[in-house]
Amino acid sequence: MIWFAVMAVLAIVDWWAVSRERLKVRYFAKPGALLALILAFSTLGGWQASTRWFGIGLLFALIGDVVLLLPRRYFLFGLLAFLLTHIAYIIGLNPTPPPVQPGTLITTAVLAAVTALGFRQLSRGLSQRPETTLLLPAVLVYALAIGIMTLSAWLTLWRPHWPLAAALMVGIGATLFFISDFTLANHRLIAPVRHGGIIVIVTYHLGQALLIAGVLHQGGLL
16 A cells, blocks of 8 residues: 555655646656556555556556656657557456346446547547648547546446456546546647646546556455
8 A cells, every 4th residue: 555655645746746746756757656556556465467567557657647748759669659559458357248128328428428528639630730630640540549448447337356446446536647648639639728737647647547556456456
């Protein structure tokens, strides 16, 4: 549990650094927070067969965290790293096909609509400038991936081997991650969002921590 506390401290430092535009502080605070989460995951036994994909996802997220601190021309590399994070989480959340029942169908329809609306908003903004129009295919793939990841997290509510508390943690965590990514895309690619930097980083850290805590709780490791 000590590493979760370390992550919390470093995350708060990073939030402060974002609010004060202290990039040099962010160079250690942002990756440091995720590294602490990786250590928490590892020391609690997260690298077992049923949960190792989440560890792999965290490693890609750490790479993405570092790359997104670099100049804007590296943004696509950060996008790729986080795309691989979402793919790893999707695999981890779906060891078997999700159950088909009214609750899962309604959840799928709602999240599909939300993801479509989010991408529609992004595509309108990206289409206004030639240099960002080229990003549309990559953003579409990414939107699909994070939409499926978020859906997979909420569908754990209907998986019999997932305790309610664990399912809620991964569902809320994935949703915060979703909010973080869509805010980041708007903030960095289209137009500055009021308090966008703070919204992005706070929802990202809380989302990752909740998602991983839920996975560890489901596995009886937390």
